[in-house]
Amino acid sequence: MKDDNCIFCQIIERKIDSKIIFENEKVMTFLDIFPISRGHMIIVPKNHYLNLEDIPDDDLAEVFKIVKKMAKLIHEKLNLDGYNVLQNNFTAAGQVINHFHVHIVPRSNNDNRFKLKIPRIPANDKELNYTLELLKG
Numbered sequence: 001m002k003d004d005n006c007i008f009c010q011i012i013e014r015k016i017d018s019k020i021i022f023e024n025e026k027v028m029t030f031l032d033i034f035p036i037s038r039g040h041m042i043i044v045p046k047n048h049y050l051n052l053e054d055i056p057d058d059d060l061a062e063v064f065k066i067v068k069k070m071a072k073l074i075h076e077k078l079n080l081d082g083y084n085v086l087q088n089n090f091t092a093a094g095q096v097i098n099h100f101h102v103h104i105v106p107r108s109n110n111d112n113r114f115k116l117k118i119p120r121i122p123a124n125d126k127e128l129n130y131t132l133e134l135l136k137g
C-alpha cells in the first residue's frame with residue numbers, strides 16, 4: 001500500500017534520499033531533515049496509513065517496538081538527558097504529512113527548544129461527569 005504523492009512513501013521506496021537509521025520488513029526510521037535537535041528521527045510503517053485510526057494494530061505494535069528500540073539507541077549513543085515521543089493526528093493537532101509517523105526528539109536539560117508545560121485549568125466534578133457521559137454513553 002503506497003501513495004505516489006506521499007513523501008514518506010517516496011522515501012521508503014528510495015525515490016527520495018534520506019538518512020536511514022534502521023529498517024525491517026514493516027518499519028523504517030530516518031533522520032528528520034528539519035530537526036528540532038540532533039538525532040530527531042521519524043519512525044514510519046512501510047505501508048501508507050493516514051493516521052492512528054487508520055493503521056492496523058499489528059503494524060502499530062511493530063512501529064512502537066521500533067520506537068522503543070530507537071529511544072534506547074539515541075539514549076545510548078547521543079549525549080542527551082531525555083526525549084519526547086510525538087505523534088500528531090489531523091491538521092488541528094499539527095499533522096503535516098498524511099502518512100502515520102512518530103517523532104523521537106532528543107532533549108537536553110535547558111535546551112530551550114520547547115516545553116510541554118501548558119497552562120491547565122482544574123475541572124469541576126460536573127464537567128468531568130459530563131465528559132464521562134459523552135465518552136461512555
Ligand SMILES: [Zn+2]
Binds near residue numbers: 002003047048
Ligand atoms: Zn505514504
